Amino acid sequence: MQDIFSKILVIIALLIAILTQGQEFYTVKGVPNPTDDGSGWVSDPNNYLSLEEKTALNSMIFEIESKSTAQIAIVMLPSIGDEVPKDFAVKLFEYWGIGQAEKDNGLLILTIIDQRRTEFEVGYGLEPILTDALSYRIASQELVPHFKSANYGLGLLAGVERIQQILDNPDVISEIYDEGAGIEYTKNINPVFPILGVYFLVFLFVAYHYGSTIRKIAKNKEDFYDKFQDLYNMKHFLYMIFFPLPFILIRYLFVKKRLSNYRDHQRFSKITGEELFKKTEVTEDPFLKKGQLVEEKIHSMDYDVWVTDKGDDILILKYKKLFSKYSKCPKCGYKTYYTAHSKTVKSATRSSTGIREETHKCKNCDYQKVKRITIPILTSNSSSSGSSSSGGSSFGGGSSGGGGAGVSW
8 A cells, every 4th residue: 555655656746747847937036137248128038039029129128218217127937936926026126126216217017928917017206107007008908919929029019119108208207307206205204194185186176177178068069070079089098197097987987978979969961951871880881982991990090971861962070099000191191001010220339329120001002111210329327337225236226116017918
């Protein structure tokens, strides 16, 4: 009986060895710091990203830091064992000291392949800009669709590009540069009730202004199409950044319904006075031009076609999509122009500028244009000269604010 039990233990041990063979678990101290050897800001020891993708990411991150001083680190790991990705992200952020010490303006984008999980860990100084809601939105909209098909490089490039667009806003840059951004106040003092009171008063004022604007649009004498455009083009996202939950609920429970009513409201011909009837997505196609059909196919624009019973009047109304990577084509004029791909032709060094090549194409008329962008000369800055008190990394010694967001894919 004892011999049988011993054999069972041996078989179990062999099975465990087979199952765990080749797995690589990383600890915080075992993650290669990309700034140690000057390779950039991307740590990808198992090469989930191509060399071209890493170069493009490093170039974008360098431009972001040059303009805004914000520091970004990207880490791709096969496994961290049984550790929780969020906890691992906080510890790695602190160990490397991502961001500048006096500004805490760092961002860590950590991806754990075996857990299919990505964490955005944000420093104190970036939290007012890259809020939890905004971090989640970027991760879910830009990273997740690509990560599901293992296109990690495309997802990260899209996510960093969105972050770059946000930080390129001059008002945002000035907020990051502001050394009196209240970081120490947040760390050392916890005036909960006064802050909540002020926050509530501001919310009441903003909600009143938001509601009055919507009522004003409803009462004006514009056409329902114009009412739709006025309401649709309101800066809803500004309200959602500072008051995410209530305004998201208002947006989807109230504003969305009103937009739908404006769009589907009864219409009459301005020529004959007869009632117009809205075509379905299938029956409207014969009334649209090729470029319009392409716009609908790629979801850059949407069209509604209204026709009288006799067909003696046709009304075509166009509606833009809130988020689209397409812009107006300089040749055909349709919103079908996009950046097909971007590559670094020549990397920047400390003695010469680099060159990045962007290829833009049109989905409708096949127009193509290659644009060359100069990458600035690499300069010594806080990301390489500073030292962190939490591990001697060559980032700037910033601290995690505990904020950010995580997504599973």
